[in-house]
Amino acid sequence: MFKYFQPNRIFSITSKAPKYVFILFVIVLSIGLVEALILSPEDYKQSHSVRIMYVHVPAAWITLGIFSSMTLLSVIGYIFKIRNFFLISKSLAASGLVFNIIALVTGSIWGKPTWGTWWAWDARITSMLILSLFYIMYLLVWRIYKDDEKAFKISSIITILGIINVPIIKYSVDWWNTLHQSSSINILSKSSIHSSMLLPLVIMTAAFALFSLLIFLMKYNTELIKIKNKGLDRL
């Protein structure tokens, strides 16, 4: 059914989309930054260093979201042999890794004034570092294996291995004693973050999601162009 697709038809949409996504990203990011850096209040305890959170938390959410989507796409792609899904997954990976590194670095910058250390080998931080290794392995597979079939298979296996880590990252702060605080935003119970601080967090998440979409579209277009150059009219 959705096994075949026309690269040309998709390309006609995805080649025009980036410039609109970019404009939207700039708008949302500007609003988000003004909210996060100027309009939102300082924290009662950590004062202005709370503003690091508006980059740290959205980056962490996006990187987890991207890895989960990559796994879902790879698994469905593997079971139903849909090549397009592997290409979408491949195009998503780069921005996932970037946000993973941003989350680690901003966490470290926040940790120094707050905890008194740049780095701690606690469960949350270590599992986040492991996620970045999975991203790197995933991206390396596409570099190493020139044979598509092999790359599809091995990259899928890496996402499946890596996905086990995702619930560990999420629940590490509840399962074990960690230096990292437990989550402030809960869907089922009351959030322990004030609404004036929640707003910039949501806007920044939207901005980062748009950025990922932008990078994804650019990467995906490259993949489509590669297919066209091979002279294939369908995948």
Next chain:
Amino acid sequence: MYGRKVKLRFFFILSILLILVLSVFLILKSLEENVIYFQSPSEIKSLPEILKKKIRVGGMVKDNSVTLKAKELKFVITDFKNEINVIYSGAIPNLFEEGKGVVAEGFLKDKNFFLATKILAKHDENYMPPEVKAAIEEK
């Protein structure tokens, strides 16, 4: 509806996932001692013997327990069931405060006495502006 091969691949992925979850669970279970970042005073109390190696103790800094004399910081870590006395000299993180979370790294002298070589402030998950905090305290 779907072909035999599709089903086969589906169950292949499913079994890989199950085996992985199980093995990761067992690994983490057996490594639990290393996965936890710090122990509570109650866990220290229930230790069969005094550990010689470096450990971390975490909990709340007990109210009115902090004294600073000749660059020597003394305070009590509590988990509201048990307590442990801590002695430390060195850099103190900004967020170190009575009634807030703390993690101390160092050596146990005995079950009530801990010699810290490093202390870290543990931040909780509450974020709010100072005015809101003041309003809560007034109540």
